[in-house]
Amino acid sequence: MKKIAILLSLLTFICTSTYAADEIISGEYIRKAQAKVDQIGFKLLNYNGIEKRTVFDFDTRKIKNAYSRSTDRQIVIYRGLFNRLESDDEIAAVLAHEIAHSVDSYNGILRGVFYSWSYYFAPKKYEYKADKKAVDYMVNANYNPVALIVVMNKTFPQNRFDWYSTHPLTSRRMMEVYEYIYKKYPEYLANNAYKNNIYYQNFLLTSKENRAKFQKKIEKKSKRTVNYL
Numbered sequence: 001m002k003k004i005a006i007l008l009s010l011l012t013f014i015c016t017s018t019y020a021a022d023e024i025i026s027g028e029y030i031r032k033a034q035a036k037v038d039q040i041g042f043k044l045l046n047y048n049g050i051e052k053r054t055v056f057d058f059d060t061r062k063i064k065n066a067y068s069r070s071t072d073r074q075i076v077i078y079r080g081l082f083n084r085l086e087s088d089d090e091i092a093a094v095l096a097h098e099i100a101h102s103v104d105s106y107n108g109i110l111r112g113v114f115y116s117w118s119y120y121f122a123p124k125k126y127e128y129k130a131d132k133k134a135v136d137y138m139v140n141a142n143y144n145p146v147a148l149i150v151v152m153n154k155t156f157p158q159n160r161f162d163w164y165s166t167h168p169l170t171s172r173r174m175m176e177v178y179e180y181i182y183k184k185y186p187e188y189l190a191n192n193a194y195k196n197n198i199y200y201q202n203f204l205l206t207s208k209e210n211r212a213k214f215q216k217k218i219e220k221k222s223k224r225t226v227n228y229l
């Protein structure tokens with residue numbers, strides 16, 4: 001009997017300590033986070049005149065991801081990723097990317113059910129496309145699109161090889177976003193609000209070579225010297 005009691009208390013201890021390892025999230029926190037996601041998500045939809053109904057769901061799990069499900073056009077953002085976002089611009093970057101997938105998947109014929117922020121579901125060309133669309137959506141809703149580079153640089157790992165995954169190399173993806181902003185919305189780089197942001201500075205450091213090549217190409221074409229950050 002005593003043995004059973006000891007075993008039981010041990011079991012209770014193990015169970016409660018595993019539960020204790022995950023923080024208890026207050027209803028207040030969840031309400032506030034959901035309200036924030038809704039406020040930014042719906043602003044993106046409305047300012048871009050997106051006529052398809054979409055809903056946003058804040059999921060309290062500690063997963064560092066967000067995804068867009070085209071079966072019911074629902075965009076889910078997990079607490080693990082949400083907590084890494086430091087401004088409305090950064091939240092808008094993730095949501096705009098997922099909205100782009102969601103709108104795109106409904107336009108095409110069965111282009112997959114599931115598009116994710118950082119994993120391996122969407123083919124490369126759809127990722128580049130969603131990134132560029134996200135930049136447009138952000139600008140139209142008065143968010144700074146440079147935040148997309150910032151969020152990518154701090155949350156995406158760098159794959160070793162490009163052929164290895166369906167998602168493109170993060171460095172290449174960030175460079176594509178940079179070039180798109182450079183060509184279409186240069187004012188955000190000429191007067192860059194993120195120039196002192198540590199993640200953006202790290203992007204500048206790691207993209208030095210590629211940016212120099214790109215700048216040379218642009219200068220040759222436009223015959224003017226440009227030096228945006």
Ligand SMILES: [Zn+2]
Nearest residue numbers: 116117122127
């Ligand atoms: Zn994606």
